[in-house]
Amino acid sequence: MRIPDALAVTWAHEPEWLAALPGLLEELADVWGLALEEPVDTPHSLVIPAGDAVLKLNAPSHVEADTEADALARWGGEGAVRLLARDDERRALLVERCVPGTRLWDAGLDEAEVIAALLPRLQVELREPHPFTRLADEADRWAEDVPRWYEASGRPFERVLVDLAVDTYRTVDRSASWLVNQDLHGGNVLAAEREPWLVIDPKPLAGERELEASGLLRNADDVSRWLDMLAGLGLDRERARAWGVAHNLAWAWDEVRHDWHENHVAEARRIFG
Ligand SMILES: Nc1ncnc2c1ncn2[C@@H]1O[C@H](COP(=O)(O)OP(=O)(O)OP(=O)(O)O)[C@@H](O)[C@H]1O
Ligand SMILES: [Mg+2]
Structure with a gap:
């Protein structure tokens, strides 16, 4: 799986996380049964669509994202994407995919x-x-x-x-x-x-x-x-x-x-x- 260049630049000071990403992705795809597509070219987190879902991984020091999954869970899909699964240890969440997804x-x-x-x-x-x-x-x-x-x-x-x-x-x-x-x-x-x-x-x-x-x-x-x-x-x-x-x-x-x-x-x- 290709890691977007912009992501590697943003998190150059977290080389261990960057190096761990391929392994994390393999584990998550396995546990959640995901067919991962191409990652979105975005610098702050690793975002990878997978069928009806989107997998997102946050870097360890990205503390503002600590409770991203909790907010989505609290909203329960009302006005926000549904949280489908979370793995706090791997700082990963799986959310509903927006189609067409236009910003x-x-x-x-x-x-x-x-x-x-x-x-x-x-x-x-x-x-x-x-x-x-x-x-x-x-x-x-x-x-x-x-x-x-x-x-x-x-x-x-x-x-x-x-x-x-x-x-x-x-x-x-x-x-x-x-x-x-x-x-x-x-x-x-x-x-x-x-x-x-x-x-x-x-x-x-x-x-x-x-x-x-x-x-x-x-x-x-x-x-x-x-x-x-x-x-x-x-x-x-x-x-x-x-x-x-x-x-x-x-x-x-x-x-x-x-x-x-x-x-x-x-x-x-x-x-x-
Ligand atoms: N649920 C989703 N459905 C469809 N596309 C998505 C979804 N989540 C993320 N994306 C795509 O990935 C991009 C980045 O996602 P997100 O905003 O969650 O990441 P981020 O790294 O926190 O981004 P940034 O810090 O640049 O706002 C979105 O602009 C969108 O194009
Ligand atoms: Mg964003």
Whole structure:
């Protein structure tokens, strides 16, 4: 089985995992009875269609994906792909295949309208115990990390972005326990038959509903229009914008290069307005 070059580049710092992949694939195909097809050329995880299913393997240090299977299980196929099987030890999941699988980004539709119909079904309230990382715990960490990275890198962009981000982390609502997805956008919503559109690839947290704005605003042409849509669903408009800045800044630091991803900083700036 060919391992996509882009995947090998992204995870060059995890050579053991890359080397183990052919063996893992053989074992999983055997256990789950899969006829593996060609892998999708995607850099962040190994994604391989197999008949009516898609096999996905996440790298060991890709911690944001730790509870991807739990979110899919919680949704039970409502607005998201069904989880068919999971193997946590191998960091593998088997999900329903979307056919035709066109990304919402590429469909030439009003994306906000499609997302507005999906989001209320995906934002479910969680009861303890649940396996999801709490946004409040992440926010505590980001409140330390982001200013530290900013200083260490010689304050390479406007301070107002960091100030808003830190204020947002520090005011995190510790009692909120909505299932929210840090990576919801039109690239992770695929055309399907069981429902017209299904979400894939969640990076879940438990916390404020407004956090969900992060992925949507990161990829938005018109930030205001998306904020209007989110406000229409009952989210706080300015809090959604604030999380858009704060979360994208937290995700803008490259741990491998020890520097900022310029494009992510630019996205935070655009959302700030
Ligand atoms: N259930 C599915 N049905 C059909 N195609 C899928 C499915 N899951 C993934 N794919 C295809 O594989 C691509 C990458 O999948 P996914 O988003 O889960 O991986 P990823 O590595 O986390 O990607 P990225 O980080 O780039 O968003 C999708 O854009 C889609 O083309
Ligand atoms: Mg994706």
